[in-house]
Each structure stands twice: as structure tokens, then as C-alpha cells.
Amino acid sequence: MSEQVLVEAKDLVQKFFFKTILNGVSLQAYAGECLGIFGLRGSGKTSLLHILAGVDRFSSGTVKVLGDDIKKSQLFKQRTGLVTQEPSLFQDLNVIENLDYIAALKNAGHADIERVIALMELHDSLRHPVTALDAGIYQRLSLACALLNSPQVLVVDELIKDIDLFSRHLIIKQLKPFLQSGGTCICGFSNIEMLIHTDRTGWLDNGRLEFYKPSDLREKWTTMLNSFQEPGDA
């Protein structure tokens, strides 16, 4: 991990009608770092990740990705990849057509398509419609699409939740070389088992983000769980 900041958010506020989703969130993600964003359902993880990927607007604050103020420039998107929590691939296209189409949108070439197919071992599923894919293959395809433009910043939301072990292994395996090459991964999750794959994690609660080392966060989580246990509970 280097000292180079690739993503920086300051005093980020996101309001949806009268509800404050993010209330002064600040973060920095460094090159080579996997930054986790932990939070329970409805805590605002997805909103935060979508803002960082430039697909959602925000009420106030500043966000810089790869040096670009995202309110002023879209150039950072050429070197950013996004895997969404909800399935967001093109439902009317099959696997290879999705790769082709998203490659065209990202101005990526045929070699990039071949590369991500090999990385995510998608050869056997290329002609399958995305609506018929298993969750694991779908997630591998989502990551493949996000990697098409060889991004430096990867924003992923619930990357390995509820998928088969092989796909999980394959996805985690690809994160390592990505980080070693100087990329940064910002990873949203609600299942504590993703924690071991992060270097640093922020806990998002009530619109506020607090950072912990993975071991400290796990301890806090366990303490919280235990606090709800009553005498006599197993």
C-alpha cells in the first residue's frame, strides 16, 4: 500500500427528501489498499459507493477520484469500475454480448474482452443469457465487465455475498494482483466474513463513517452481538 490517495471524500452529505443518508462522511482510499465499507441493510453503503463511482449525485461535500473533482469532470470514469449490489447487466443480452456492449461503452478492445473472460473463467457461459446465470457466474461476469477498462479504482458492492465457493475464490484471487498493480478497491459489505479481505474498514451507521482495523471492527461487532444475548442464551 502506498501513500498515494486515489479516492478522497470530504464532508459528504446525501439527503433523500427529508432523510439524511450520509451525514458528513469523509474517507481516503490509497493505491494498493482494499478499503471496506461495512454497514447493515439500509445504512447507506450503496449510496456512498454509487457516489464514489459517479453514478449518484450528492447534496454537499467534495469527492475526488484519481484527482478529478467528480462534480466537474467525468474523466475518472475511464479508469473506474463498478460492481453493483443489484444485478445491473443488460438483461436482453447474453454473456458475450454484455461484455461486447460494455466494452464498447468503455472504449475497451477485443483483447480486453479476451483477458477478462480468461480471468473470470467465463468461456463455458459466453452464449448463456444473463437472466439464466447462477449467482456466482453472474458476479464473475459483473466483475469481468468492471475490469474491462483496466480500472485503477474498483468500487464493488456485496461482491461475494451468497455465491458459490468456486466463484468466491476466483473473485478474491483476482483482487490481489489488482491491488498489487497499484489499484484501490472500495468494497461495501454487510456480511462480516468479507472483513478478512480488507486492509481497513469503515463502519457506516446513522450516516456516519468510523474507521477500524479489521481485527478491531470484528471485536466491536462481536461485542455488539453479545450485548443482545440474555443470560441463559447458548
Added chain:
Amino acid sequence: MFKTNLMIMRRELGYMWRDRGLRNILLLGPLLGILLFAAIYSAQTITNIPTAIVDLDRSASSRDMAGKMENAPNLKVVSYLQSYEELEESIQQGIIVVGVLIPENFGRDVALHRHTRVLLIIDASNTIFATNASTAVLGVTRTLSAEIGVRTLLAQGMDPIKAKNMYVSLDLKEEGWFNPTLNYAYFLVLALALNIWQQCCSIAASINIIGETGVKSWLQIKAAGFSKIQLFVSKSIIHITVFMVMALLIYFIAFGIFKIPLACKLSTLLLFTLVFTVALHSIGTLMSSIAGNAVDSTRFSMMVALPSFVLSGYTWPIEAMPGFLQPVVWVIPQTWFFQGFNYLSFKNPGWQFMASYFWALIAFALICYSLATVITAWKER
């Protein structure tokens, strides 16, 4: 850039083809429409209007009149009835459309040049049938009254040539222009098929924006940072091309197979259709920018497309509509199209006259696309 546009166009074409519902609406709707309407109006004019005669006189004069009714071009005498009551029952049951009641003493009164009255009854419950029936009956009655009039004058001692001249001194010559035979097929088949076509196109166009922004894959497009204008221009080119291909097929069937006459050049009509297609697409795009989902967008578009043909004044003149409605109907592009289409297909009034129709449709397109852009940008903010 060009490669990306081609990719978007290819995907849009693939989407339109793979979506079975959309494909059927676009392909089968207009084609079935023109084939069906061509079959319905294949007779071209209404002939053999079922007619019944009640001859209460049974004289040579009444038989002569009945004979003239039998020989009338579009009437078909299907029965001779005994009484007015039978005639009334036959009309009520829809067996006949025209009833002729020749009164008792008809022959004697004609011979004595007395006033006599022949009752002609027309079933007016179907106005198209009734209009044709009354035209056919009028042809016979006009000839008959002239003959009787001349005979009366002769009986009064007038010179035969003078008597005849008296009736022909005013020569009312009727000439139906542009559609002399009042051919229903020429007037309605293509217009009705184009009405189905514009409705189907409206449905397809109404998913232009919401079809992307209303689904999760919109995140992929936003994350890629791809130009939204470029995306919608590429999609719109495919939509308009597909709509025009369908219009071409309809025109081929209408002019090539069914030989419906066309007063203007085909290229002029195609250009006019293209301008209308763009205007139509712009309305769909506007609806798809306003609506919260694809279903609502289709509903909004159909609210305009469904009544537009009736409002266009093609079948019922705009001048005969209520005063408050007359300016309103010009706010929908279908009115400009169907009015302009009528001029081009029957009259070919020339560029100078048609220019306002072209400009009106272009203005519609510019306004609707601009509004759609503003609304989409506002919703995305």
C-alpha cells in the same frame, strides 16, 4: 466513437427483435392492418344495397317505376312486399336498407297529373350505408320526376321540344374530383393502416428513455461515463429506421400490390412520412422522459396515439368539430400528417402549400426532443 454508436444501434435492433411483444406489435400490427383493411374495403364502393318494393297500385306506371328501381346501379331489389307493415318489419330486422312504397292510384294520379307521393324509406342507422342508399335512390327519383314533369307539360299541350328544353335548360353537371368514383378503398385503406402503424410506432418510441433509465443496467451506462445524448441519438436512429421500413412495406403493399393511386411522387410522400416519423418518435421520447416507468410511458403515448386519427379530421372534417376543439386538434402531429397525407395522396398541391405541414412537424420534433432532454437532465440531477 462510430464503433460505439454502431454497437448501440446493433443492441437496440437486437432488443427490438428479441422482444417478441414489441416485434409482433411493430411487424404484424401495421401489416395485418393494411391487409385487413384492404380486404374489408375490397368492394371499393357500396353496391347491391338491399331494397324492397311495396307496390299497392299494380299499374303499368307503378311497374315502370319498380323496374327503374331494379335497374338503378347500386340498388338490388331483393323482395316485393305486400304492405307497409311488412316493409317496416324488414327494415327493422336489417333485411333491407331501402324501402319503396308506391301508393294506390299512383298510375291514375300520374296519368291525371295529380299530386302523388311515393314513400322512400332508408335505414339510416348506418350512416355510410344510408348515404350511399340515398345517393342511389336520388339518381332514380331525379330521372323519374323529370320524365313525369315532361309528360305533364306535354299533356298541357306544350311543344315536345320546348317541354324537353325546359327540363334540360339548367344542366347541373356533377364532377367528383380526385376520387371520382367515391372509392372507399382509395380514401380509407392506407389511412387506416397508417393509423395502426403510428400507434405501434408510438408504443415502441415510448420506451426510448425509460427503457434505459428505468432499468438497473442504466448504472452500467452511467458508470462508463458514456454520453447520454450519443446513446439516445444512436437508439433513435434505429427506431426511426425501423418505423420507416414498416412504412415502406405498407406503401409497397398499398401502391404496388393493391394499386391505390398516389397523386404526388412516392419520394415526396416518403420524405413527408420521414418527417412525421421523427415527430412521432419525439412524442414517444417526451412521454418516456416524463413517465416513471415503461408501462406509464406506454399509457401516456397511447393517450395521444389512440384518439389522434379521429381528431386528425381525416374522417370527420375539422371544420365540423366544435369551435373550441378546432385549434386543439392542430396541437397533435397526427393531424398535420393525416391532413398532409390526404393532400399528397389525392391532390399533390405542391411544395409551397405543403411547406407549412413539413415545418409544423419539424417544429413538433424540435420542441418534444428539447423538452425530453430538459426533463431527463432534471430527473438525473
